[in-house]
Structure formats: structure tokens, C-alpha cells
Amino acid sequence: MAQNQSAPDATRRSERSRRAIYDAALALVAEAGYPKTTIEGIAARAGVGKQTIYRWWPSKADVLLEAFLDMAERAAEAAGHVAHALPDTGDLAADLRAVLRATVDELRDPAFEAPSRALAAEGLVNQELGRRFVAQLLEPQLQLYADRLRSAQRAGDVRPEVDPRIALELFVSPLAQRWLQHTGPITYDYTDTLVDYALNGLAPR
Amino acid sequence: MAQNQSAPDATRRSERSRRAIYDAALALVAEAGYPKTTIEGIAARAGVGKQTIYRWWPSKADVLLEAFLDMAERAAEAAGHVAHALPDTGDLAADLRAVLRATVDELRDPAFEAPSRALAAEGLVNQELGRRFVAQLLEPQLQLYADRLRSAQRAGDVRPEVDPRIALELFVSPLAQRWLQHTGPITYDYTDTLVDYALNGLAPR
Amino acid sequence: MAQNQSAPDATRRSERSRRAIYDAALALVAEAGYPKTTIEGIAARAGVGKQTIYRWWPSKADVLLEAFLDMAERAAEAAGHVAHALPDTGDLAADLRAVLRATVDELRDPAFEAPSRALAAEGLVNQELGRRFVAQLLEPQLQLYADRLRSAQRAGDVRPEVDPRIALELFVSPLAQRWLQHTGPITYDYTDTLVDYALNGLAPR
Amino acid sequence: MAQNQSAPDATRRSERSRRAIYDAALALVAEAGYPKTTIEGIAARAGVGKQTIYRWWPSKADVLLEAFLDMAERAAEAAGHVAHALPDTGDLAADLRAVLRATVDELRDPAFEAPSRALAAEGLVNQELGRRFVAQLLEPQLQLYADRLRSAQRAGDVRPEVDPRIALELFVSPLAQRWLQHTGPITYDYTDTLVDYALNGLAPR
DNA sequence: GCCTAAGCGAGACGGTACGTCCTGTCTTCCT
DNA sequence: AGGAAGACAGGACGTACCGTCTCGCTTAGGC
Numbered sequence: 001m002a003q004n005q006s007a008p009d010a011t012r013r014s015e016r017s018r019r020a021i022y023d024a025a026l027a028l029v030a031e032a033g034y035p036k037t038t039i040e041g042i043a044a045r046a047g048v049g050k051q052t053i054y055r056w057w058p059s060k061a062d063v064l065l066e067a068f069l070d071m072a073e074r075a076a077e078a079a080g081h082v083a084h085a086l087p088d089t090g091d092l093a094a095d096l097r098a099v100l101r102a103t104v105d106e107l108r109d110p111a112f113e114a115p116s117r118a119l120a121a122e123g124l125v126n127q128e129l130g131r132r133f134v135a136q137l138l139e140p141q142l143q144l145y146a147d148r149l150r151s152a153q154r155a156g157d158v159r160p161e162v163d164p165r166i167a168l169e170l171f172v173s174p175l176a177q178r179w180l181q182h183t184g185p186i187t188y189d190y191t192d193t194l195v196d197y198a199l200n201g202l203a204p205r
Numbered sequence: 206m207a208q209n210q211s212a213p214d215a216t217r218r219s220e221r222s223r224r225a226i227y228d229a230a231l232a233l234v235a236e237a238g239y240p241k242t243t244i245e246g247i248a249a250r251a252g253v254g255k256q257t258i259y260r261w262w263p264s265k266a267d268v269l270l271e272a273f274l275d276m277a278e279r280a281a282e283a284a285g286h287v288a289h290a291l292p293d294t295g296d297l298a299a300d301l302r303a304v305l306r307a308t309v310d311e312l313r314d315p316a317f318e319a320p321s322r323a324l325a326a327e328g329l330v331n332q333e334l335g336r337r338f339v340a341q342l343l344e345p346q347l348q349l350y351a352d353r354l355r356s357a358q359r360a361g362d363v364r365p366e367v368d369p370r371i372a373l374e375l376f377v378s379p380l381a382q383r384w385l386q387h388t389g390p391i392t393y394d395y396t397d398t399l400v401d402y403a404l405n406g407l408a409p410r
Numbered sequence: 411m412a413q414n415q416s417a418p419d420a421t422r423r424s425e426r427s428r429r430a431i432y433d434a435a436l437a438l439v440a441e442a443g444y445p446k447t448t449i450e451g452i453a454a455r456a457g458v459g460k461q462t463i464y465r466w467w468p469s470k471a472d473v474l475l476e477a478f479l480d481m482a483e484r485a486a487e488a489a490g491h492v493a494h495a496l497p498d499t500g501d502l503a504a505d506l507r508a509v510l511r512a513t514v515d516e517l518r519d520p521a522f523e524a525p526s527r528a529l530a531a532e533g534l535v536n537q538e539l540g541r542r543f544v545a546q547l548l549e550p551q552l553q554l555y556a557d558r559l560r561s562a563q564r565a566g567d568v569r570p571e572v573d574p575r576i577a578l579e580l581f582v583s584p585l586a587q588r589w590l591q592h593t594g595p596i597t598y599d600y601t602d603t604l605v606d607y608a609l610n611g612l613a614p615r
Numbered sequence: 616m617a618q619n620q621s622a623p624d625a626t627r628r629s630e631r632s633r634r635a636i637y638d639a640a641l642a643l644v645a646e647a648g649y650p651k652t653t654i655e656g657i658a659a660r661a662g663v664g665k666q667t668i669y670r671w672w673p674s675k676a677d678v679l680l681e682a683f684l685d686m687a688e689r690a691a692e693a694a695g696h697v698a699h700a701l702p703d704t705g706d707l708a709a710d711l712r713a714v715l716r717a718t719v720d721e722l723r724d725p726a727f728e729a730p731s732r733a734l735a736a737e738g739l740v741n742q743e744l745g746r747r748f749v750a751q752l753l754e755p756q757l758q759l760y761a762d763r764l765r766s767a768q769r770a771g772d773v774r775p776e777v778d779p780r781i782a783l784e785l786f787v788s789p790l791a792q793r794w795l796q797h798t799g800p801i802t803y804d805y806t807d808t809l810v811d812y813a814l815n816g817l818a819p820r
Numbered sequence: 821g822c823c824t825a826a827g828c829g830a831g832a833c834g835g836t837a838c839g840t841c842c843t844g845t846c847t848t849c850c851t
Numbered sequence: 852a853g854g855a856a857g858a859c860a861g862g863a864c865g866t867a868c869c870g871t872c873t874c875g876c877t878t879a880g881g882c
Contacts, residue, residue, distance in 0.1 A: 043834090054866080174375065201404065465827080580785050588784075
């Protein structure tokens with residue numbers, strides 16, 4: 001339970017600075033790219049001392065991760081607290097197609113693209129950050145798919161012995177890889193096709 | 206008669222230095238990690254002047270990419286020039302399971318892991334390197350799967366209207382994502398399951 | 411009716427804190443040296459908030475000057491309120507030799523050395539502090555010598571046209587310089603010799 | 616004989632940078648004062664990387680000491696290699712008065728004042744620098760006085776048992792102290808008086 | 821005896837400079 | 852002409868203090 005030897009007092013933390021740092025970090029990553037974004041640059045743009053960043057975050061990547069999570073949270077609030085579950089109209093294929101199309105749109109949003117690419121990249125090479133990236137951003141999303149697939153299993157649209165956590169990767173991972181590694185175009189056609197191929201494999205024979 | 210200022214004469218290049226640089230780069234990435242690997246460090250370890258690196262490569266990532274390709278080539282030579290095609294016994298499922306199991310083994314080889322993770326990460330954020338990473342490393346591998354799937358289509362084991370380039374992603378991308386992002390365990394069971402789920406979706410109904 | 415913004419109420423001042431700050435400042439200067447002594451360090455060691463120092467002193471040097479004056483005062487009290495005048499036995503040479511020998515002893519006291527060197531050094535470069543250092547520490551001492559020389563003039567041991575304020579420098583300044591700049595050893599022999607040479611120049615011919 | 620573990624190669628040193636650093640250091644000390652002169656500031660003004668300073672000097676004070684010595688050397692060259700000895704006309708009092716008057720002029724030269732005060736101050740508190748300050752700047756000057764006094768002893772103008780190294784302090788140290796600590800005005804009258812008082816004490820009786 | 825205004829401890833804050841490390845360029849000397 | 856070596860201008864790193872500020876908490880007098 002003991003805290004780090006010199007843990008700062010979070011109750012005295014300046015909300016103003018935190019927001020300014022989030023904004024600066026996201027803006028710089030979008031404008032200059034992640035590698036050219038520096039802690040000094042963030043501090044200068046936020047009108048903040050460097051120490052204020054080092055006091056609360058251990059690294060540039062952590063700043064960006066928090067800034068991104070905050071942005072996502074604010075976006076969710078603005079959109080009216082969506083995303084607690086995938087749509088469930090009873091038509092699994094249609095639901096997945098709709099959600100993946102929405103994801104395609106999101107992946108193309110430049111405000112989303114730069115920071116999430118950067119975080120993904122950093123997470124590949126930085127064990128600890130990768131763990132948090134997955135736990136806080138990726139896995140919650142994936143669980144929504146798993147939930148929808150379980151519902152489909154109950155409805156008899158997916159074979160009962162299928163592991164939903166693996167099954168969802170059949171359409172999510174290909175999209176992720178195309179986006180991350182530019183291994184192919186990302187279109188509605190593409191995601192529709194993925195759903196088509198994958199569901200065929202999951203449906204009762 | 207004047208040469209372009211930045212056109213070194215490749216015929217005079219020191220093979221000895223190149224090899225030493227490859228070895229140093231791979232060793233440092235494996236030992237210290239990609240971010241802590243520096244050009245100065247590579248030069249020092251290789252017993253080479255910094256300029257010798259800057260003369261022949263534009264960046265740290267390019268050094269590593271070449272070093273990795275060289276390593277792969279040497280490994281292939283040592284193994285007797287395999288990997289021009291996937292096995293084709295006529296049993297698609299068995300062939301895919303075997304190849305993916307071999308891939309699982311490879312992904313766990315530490316000498317392979319550190320540099321390829323690093324390159325993948327750099328490629329996410331560095332457009333130009335990403336392009337080369339995909340073109341020189343990833344896509345050639347994927348084409349082998351596409352070829353095997355086309356053979357299966359001719360044999361009637363896969364529906365003819367299926368696009369092999371997309372179909373292969375059903376089992377390759379999930380494995381890639383699990384490996385890159387640590388989103389789940391990587392086992393023979395897992396890859397076998399992927400093949401099972403995916404081929405069901407691709408087989409004639 | 412409004413008070414000046416920066417006029418703390420001295421009647422409410424914490425004597426406890428002042429003493430702790432004096433002690434901490436002197437201890438740190440003695441242990442770590444003046445340049446490594448910081449206001450934060452003094453505050454921490456004194457168990458005091460930084461603001462308590464900034465409220466009452468304008469700079470590190472001022473803290474130390476006050477601490478040193480306080481120490482000197484306490485030392486004087488402990489010794490029974492000496493030092494209002496030099497001894498005057500009628501034998502000028504003997505009196506000066508005795509006083510300078512006592513000064514030599516004092517200059518070698520480590521508790522005295524560190525802070526007074528530091529203050530002298532700061533005073534060289536900091537006009538304002540230098541003025542106070544001279545006015546509050548140095549000049550009062552020098553006036554005692556001037557008084558003794560005037561007494562000697564009345565007794566006919568020093569030529570009447572000699573300026574005592576200048577004459578005293580003949581033996582005081584050499585000692586000061588040797589001590590401050592380590593330009594030579596500081597011994598009883600040395601100060602005795604100074605008195606000898608100097609008084610020869612001041613005595614009636 | 617062994618050099619420090621990572622001694623830079625002095626033969627490759629950039630003369631251009633050294634000169635620029637000297638100039639910048641002296642200018643900044645004169646303009647802003649020693650405490651406000653920073654290594655970053657010197658580097659920026661000299662158009663030089665910070666590392667170039669840290670490579671060749673261990674501290675700000677060392678830069679300034681070398682710059683000052685260089686300036687003194689250049690001034691000496693410009694004046695035609697003077698200062699190997701004090702004038703010796705046979706009239707000791709006149710010679711000393713003349714030299715001290717010249718010193719008074721020098722002490723008032725602002726280009727000389729700022730850096731030498733700063734070095735003296737630093738030397739008080741920094742053992743090692745103080746040693747070099749005395750050895751390289753102060754003591755050589757003082758030896759000239761000692762030589763002149765020895766010559767006077769041979770001529771019978773100074774008692775033979777007088778120690779010249781101590782005797783010279785009778786007029787040099789008072790001037791030094793007045794200058795360093797602003798304990799009194801510095802005028803020709805003052806130095807003439809010092810010579811008068813002091814020589815009286817040194818002359819044969 | 822209660823109230824209020826100050827000093828106080830603590831420490832977060834915007835800054836500046838530190839001394840180190842690495843980048844990419846350059847120059848020198850060697851082969 | 853390539854290569855080993857490494858100095859150079861530049862710039863970010865993470866740390867240490869600066870002097871200011873804002874918090875609760877004593878701790879007096881003044882009512």
C-alpha cells in the first residue's frame with residue numbers, strides 16, 4: 001500500500017495545467033508527428049514548466065496515452081455515452097457490418113489517427129506501455145465484440161463451441177493490421193467481405 | 206566529370222564494415238532495445254566510424270531493416286533455401302496448421318523477436334520505412350499464403366469467388382496482432398483454432 | 411490604512427523558525443560549501459517552509475550574513491562582551507601583536523571560516539551585500555585599530571600626521587589577503603613581522 | 616603520465632571556437648555580471664554547442680580564468696611585451712609610486728574589473744580555482760615587487776634582514792583589499808601614502 | 821472565550837540552467 | 852576514395868533550484 005517515496009500530492013494538482021498538457025500533446029503529435037514531439041515542446045506549448053510534466057507522468061508516451069484516453073472519454077460524453085455495447089438487432093451480420101463501417105470512419109479521422117498510431121507503435125517496443133494500451137483501450141473494445149458474439153451464440157447464429165474471444169479476431173485483426181501496417185486499402189467493401197468470410201466459418205453447418 | 210556529392214562508390218565499399226555494422230545493430234537491439242540503440246553505439250561496437258554508417262544508410266531504422274533482411278537471408282540459406290512456397294500436400298487445413306505452427310516457433314525466437322518488433326513499431330510511425338517493411342518482409346510472406354489458397358481454389362477446397370488476399374488475413378492477422386500487441390497467448394492450439402474457424406468460412410457450402 | 415503588500419508583521423515572527431534557519435544555514439555552508447547551499451536545502455533542514463525564508467530575507471546571502479552576525483554576537487556574549495576596544499597597555503607593538511595573534515586563531519576556527527569566506531566572496535560580486543558586509547562586520551573591527559592608533563599618536567608613538575585609517579591597513583590588509591586568497595602561510599611569526607615592519611614606518615623618525 | 620580516460624584530442628581543437636568562447640565569456644561577465652553569466656549563454660553568444668565548452672573546460676570559472684589570462688597575454692603583446700620586471704631607476708619610492716599609480720588605472724578599467732573581481736570571488740570559495748588564480752595571475756605580479764625590493768636591498772635602500780615577500784604586502788595588500796572590498800577610495804594620493812608609510816618601515820634606521 | 825487575520829509547514833507551479841547524450845556534418849589522417 | 856576517429860553546432864533529455872503561489876493549520880491579539 002505504500003506510495004512511492006516522493007509521490008506528489010494529487011489533491012493540489014492543477015487541472016488547468018493538465019488540460020493544457022493534453023491539448024498540447026495531441027496537437028503536437030498531430031502536427032509534427034510522434035518522434036518530433038518532445039516533452040520540452042509540449043511544456044512550451046502548454047505554457048507549463050517541464051517539471052510539471054515529469055511530476056505526473058513518467059514519459060512522453062504516458063502523457064499521450066492519458067491525453068488520448070481523455071479525448072476518447074470526452075468524445076464519448078459528447079456523443080451521449082455510447083459504446084457500452086454493440087448494437088444487437090438480431091441480425092449479427094448486419095450489426096457487425098455497421099460497427100466495422102463506423103470503425104473505418106473513425107480510423108480515417110486524422111485527430112484519432114496520429115496519436116493512436118503513435119501509441120500503438122510505442123506499445124510494440126515498450127512492454128509496460130503496451131500492456132496499458134491494450135488493457136485500457138483495445139481490450140474493452142474487443143470485449144464488446146465478444147459480448148455480441150455470445151448473444152449470437154444464444155440466438156443460435158454461432159456454433160456454441162466457438163470461442164468468442166478468438167472468433168472476433170477473424171474480422172477485427174485483419175482490419176487492425178491493414179490500418180496499422182498499410183497492407184491494403186480500408187473500405188466498406190473490405191470490412192463487409194471480412195464479416196462475410198468470417199461468419200461463414202462460425203455459423204452452424 | 207564531377208560526381209554527385211552524395212554518391213559513394215559502392216564498388217569500393219568495405220564488406221567487413223557492413224557485416225560488423227549488421228552484427229552490432231542486431232546485437233544492440235536485442236540487448237538494449239531499439240530506443241536505446243544509437244548510431245553512435247552501433248558504430249562504436251562495430252569498430253567503425255559514424256560516417257561509414259551515414260554514408261550508406263539514411264537512418265538507424267534502415268540499418269536495422271537491412272541487417273534483419275540479411276539475417277533472414279542467411280538463415281534461409283542455412284536451412285537450404287526453403288520458403289519459396291508453402292507445402293502443398295493437398296490437405297489445405299493440414300498445410301496451414303503446419304505452417305502456422307512453424308510461424309509460432311519463429312515468433313518465439315528471441316533473435317528474431319527484438320529486431321522485427323522494432324521494425325514493425327518504427328514502420329507504424331515512419332511512413333517510408335513502413336512501406337519498405339511491408340514490401341520487403343511482410344507481403345512476400347503473405348503472397349505464399351495467397352498462392353496456396355489459389356491452389357486450394359483450383360482443387361475445389363475454397364469457394365472460387367473468395368479473394369485469397371483477403372482470406373489469408375483471417376488466420377494471419379489474428380496471429381500477427383496477438384504477437385505484436387500481446388493481446389493473447391500464442392499457442393499451437395490457438396493457430397489450429399484459427400485455421401478451423403477460417404476455413405469453415407471459405408469452404409464451399 | 412492599507413499596508414504595503416510586502417510588510418510582514420515582525421511582532422508575530424516565529425523566533426523558533428529564525429533560529430532553526432540560522433543553524434541550518436551555517437551548518438550547510440560548513441558541510442557542503444556555499445555554492446551547494448540552497449534555500450530549499452536550508453528550509454528542509456530547518457523544517458521550515460520556503461516562504462518563511464523568502465518572507466524575511468531577500469536572498470541566500472542575506473540569510474547567511476544575519477546568521478553569521480548572530481553567531482558572532484552570541485560568541486561575544488559567551489566571551490563576556492569583549493571587543494569594544496583593543497587592549498591599550500601603552501606598548502603599541504605588544505598590543506597589536508597580541509590582537510593579531512588572536513585574529514590568527516580566529517581565522518583558523520572552521521566554524522568561522524566557511525561562512526565568512528562565503529560572505530566575503532559573495533560581497534566581491536554583489537555590490538549591495540558587499541556594502542553591508544563591510545559596514546556591519548569589517549569596518550567596526552577596523553575602527554578599533556584606528557582608535558588604538560590614535561591613542562598611540564597622543565602618546566607620541568606614531569607620527570601625528572599619519573592617517574590611522576590608512577596606517578592600520580599596513581598590517582590588517584596583508585593578513586586579510588593571505589587568509590582570503592591563500593597567498594601565504596598565516597602564523598604568529600608572520601603577524602609579528604608585519605607589526606614590526608609597519609610600526610617602523612609609522613614611528614617618529 | 617596517463618591522461619584522463621576520455622581526454623579529447625587537442626590537436627583537432629577549433630581555434631575559432633576557443634576565441635569565440637573567450638570573447639563571449641568576457642563580454643557576458645562585463646555586461647550581465649558573473650552570476651548571471653551561464654554556460655548556455657556563453658555557448659549561445661559564441662555560436663557554439665554547449666558540449667564544446669564542457670569538452671575543454673570543467674566549469675564556468677575555468678572558462679573565465681583562461682579567457683582572462685588570454686586577454687592579459689594579448690594586452691601584454693599589444694603593449695610590447697612589458698611586465699617582465701618593474702622599472703628600476705634607482706629611486707625605489709618613485710618606482711613604486713609609478714607602478715602603483717599604473718595599477719590604480721588598471722583597476723579602474725571596466726574590461727579588467729568585472730572578470731577579475733569574479734575570478735577573485737570564485738577563488739575564495741573554490742579551493743582549486745583559487746590556487747590557480749593565485750599561481751597564474753597574482754603571484755607572478757607579486758614576484759616583480761619582490762625582485763624590485765631585493766634590488767633595493769642590494770642598493771642599501773632596504774634593510775637586508777627584511778623579507779621582500781612580506782614587505783611587498785605592506786603596499787600591495789591594502790590596495791588589493793580596498794579594491795576588492797570597497798573599503799575605501801582608490802586614488803594616487805592613497806597609493807603614494809602607502810608607499811611613504813611602508814618604505815619608512817623598511818628603510819635602514 | 822470567540823473571531824479573524826497573520827505566520828507557518830508544505831509543496832505545486834512556470835521557469836531557467838544544469839551537465840549529459842545523441843544527431844548529422846565536418847575534417848583529418850591513414851590505408 | 853573509403854574508412855576510423857572524433858570535434859563540431861545543435862537540441863532534447865531528466866534534474867535541481869529559483870521565487871511565487873496557494874493550501875490548511877496553528878496561534879495570536881482585539882472584540
